[in-house]
Amino acid sequence: MIICTTIFEVKEAVAEYRRGDQDGIVGFVPTMGFLHEGHASLMRRSRAECGLTVLSIFVNPLQFGPNEDFDRYPRNAERDIELASKEQVDIVFMPAVREMYPKPVKTTVLVSDLTDRLCGASRPGHFDGVGTVVSKLFHIVAPDKAYFGLKDAQQVAVIAKMTEDLNFPVEIVPCETVREGDGLALSSRNVYLNEDERAQAVVLYRALNMASELSQSESMTPANLRDKLNQYIKEDAPLSNIDYIQVLGYPDLAELDSRTPLKELRDSWIVAMAVKFGSTRLIDNRLFPGEEVASHV
Amino acid sequence: MIICTTIFEVKEAVAEYRRGDQDGIVGFVPTMGFLHEGHASLMRRSRAECGLTVLSIFVNPLQFGPNEDFDRYPRNAERDIELASKEQVDIVFMPAVREMYPKPVKTTVLVSDLTDRLCGASRPGHFDGVGTVVSKLFHIVAPDKAYFGLKDAQQVAVIAKMTEDLNFPVEIVPCETVREGDGLALSSRNVYLNEDERAQAVVLYRALNMASELSQSESMTPANLRDKLNQYIKEDAPLSNIDYIQVLGYPDLAELDSRTPLKELRDSWIVAMAVKFGSTRLIDNRLFPGEEVASHV
Known part of the structure; x- marks a missing residue:
């Protein structure tokens, strides 16, 4: 398993795979880390459908409001790497914030209507941050398929609409929510x-x-x-x-x-x-x- | 010269080239047609630097205001094709509006600050339309380099910032303004x-x-x-x-x-x-x- 912290490294690693197999399919699982069985199910789905599976771990400051839990969002890189390795992920991309945002970002990818309700109403700007970071990650990883959990159904809808509207050459694959024994959705x-x-x-x-x-x-x-x-x-x-x-x-x-x-x-x-x-x-x-x-x- | 009117065709044509030459460089000249010597200079620069040159001709309704000249913007497909052919462009992509926007678009690629002055102040929403259509075209054509005339210097600055912020895998190449004999910039x-x-x-x-x-x-x-x-x-x-x-x-x-x-x-x-x-x-x-x-x- 290759662990990349820079954009250059992960682009190189994916390009290397594509050079070796022109028809190979690259699957991508974008996450904010602190991985659980829900994420693992996405990795397994990608492994089953793609020749290369890339996992990203990045707690994206852009999608947190000023009074939200960015600072205290749970992180555990060591355990995440262990889980990814167990799931036989090929590439883990875990950039620092300054690697993803070296300069002040002036560009926003904004999806209207779908984002002004549900979590978008409770978390103003949240989906602008999601659209922007997912656009960046799609450009960096250049996957053929990207896997998202349906627990965040609005996120799936927003990303699918953005992908369709902007002609991203990526297939969005919505995946079933994974739950604890008593039914609580994993999070x-x-x-x-x-x-x-x-x-x-x-x-x-x-x-x-x-x-x-x-x-x-x-x-x-x-x-x-x-x-x-x-x-x-x-x-x-x-x-x-x-x-x-x-x-x-x-x-x-x-x-x-x-x-x-x-x-x-x-x-x-x-x-x-x-x-x-x-x-x-x-x-x-x-x-x-x-x-x-x-x-x- | 291949003339494509659908997204599927142009993607296929570029993919075909890439299959034949894994290290080949794809150059892209996005235009609104009614081509003149300024556009021709972009095509020549792309031809000199790239193995494949794709020209797009698309008058993008999204970047025209309600009282602007979308309907009367000059068009001459036949002459444009002739000029592209003379410049030995490889692929011309000239989609209809319904091909680019089959459904209502809800996604906007927005570059702040840079777009609220100069033409952005005179033409509200103009650069949102530009950012959105250029994002679409970049995803469809997947070029390595894209050529833009510096007559639209603000457009170049906005697209370069968008490309950097969102990590588009495209190099933006600004090109010198071409002028009439008396100095009037071609337009x-x-x-x-x-x-x-x-x-x-x-x-x-x-x-x-x-x-x-x-x-x-x-x-x-x-x-x-x-x-x-x-x-x-x-x-x-x-x-x-x-x-x-x-x-x-x-x-x-x-x-x-x-x-x-x-x-x-x-x-x-x-x-x-x-x-x-x-x-x-x-x-x-x-x-x-x-x-x-x-x-x-």
Whole structure:
């Protein structure tokens, strides 16, 4: 496994592979590190589909707001490298911030509409930072396929739209959310939770299951569903503080007529939620229609 | 010469070349067509430096304001193809608007600061459209080098900054402005000028020569220079209507202290101007320090 800290090195390493195999496919798994089984599943998918797998580990300051957790975002380079090695990743790219941003950045890749709701509303500028760093990484790594977890469904939608709009020669591969045994979606931020919060955090998964059931009802509308989930989470998890619960079209994240029964919707839609436990903000979602096939650890 | 109208075709044609020559260099000349000797000089430079030269002809609606000349922008595909063929261009890419924008675009590549002055101030949104279409074209053509005329010096600065910020794997090659015998910078928009306007339009070139002379004076400041050019253009060309005359740092387009003598500036700077004749808006500029080495037709 090659570990690169500079842009020059990783470009060279990928070019070397391409020189050796002109038809080879390069897979890319961009992460912020503190890797868990969710990331590992992306690496395995890339390994299965591509001749070369590149993993990036970069906590991108541009996508954190001034009052967010950039400084305290969990990091553990040593353990990350161990996990990547175990998953037989070919190249790990872990640049310092000054390598990615040697000068003040004046360029922003901005996706409108999709980014002004859900996490975009709660985290202004967040998706501008995501679009910009993903553009940079795509140009540096030049992958054929890039793997993203659906836990960040809005991120997947934003990156897919950006890729389509700007003709990036990259296929975006959305991958199923990986969950703990009790259903909590894996997230690097889960380590922030204390014992009580951790126990109650499973409420997000339970609420999504409830959404699956409720959506079977002929008369259930987006507004009605949202209200029921809101009430359920508040009652079931007293430590929770709801940031948002939304029912939107997917992947365009369009507003749905809140009084039209979900059963009458022809297109796909998403239930997405962000819930805080103390200062830890957790997100989860489910796409409809579609059976729940999430893999569990 | 291969003429492509679809993204698929041009990608295939470039890939075909790369399969044949792994070390081959692809040069790219993006244009809005209605080609003139200025464009031809870019094609020749690419031909001299690259194994494959791709020319794109696309009048990009995104970079025109609602009251600008998108609809009446001059077009002549037949003559353009003839000129490209004469210059031995390898691939011409001339997509329809619906090929480049099949769906509503939600993604914008935005370069801040550099775009809020000069033409960016007169043409709000113009450079967002430029950044977006150039990003698309770079992804589609995947060139190693891209050639841009310095007549649009702000455009060159914006694209160079975008390329650097986003790590596009493309070298931006700025090329000297080509001029008519009397000094008027070549532009597709020159055809709009009537006889009297055409005669007076040479005032831009004369003003730049005057700027070169005035800048030799020990005490000449940006403010002073601007005033003198302003006065000269107004007096010399009664049909002119000055949009802007600016003296800025280059390529960062930073404001200069208007009272510091130009002789004391250590970095490079630009005199840039936009002047209207009737409804035709002409631009020209000169970079300092540097001898005038503009090529003439």
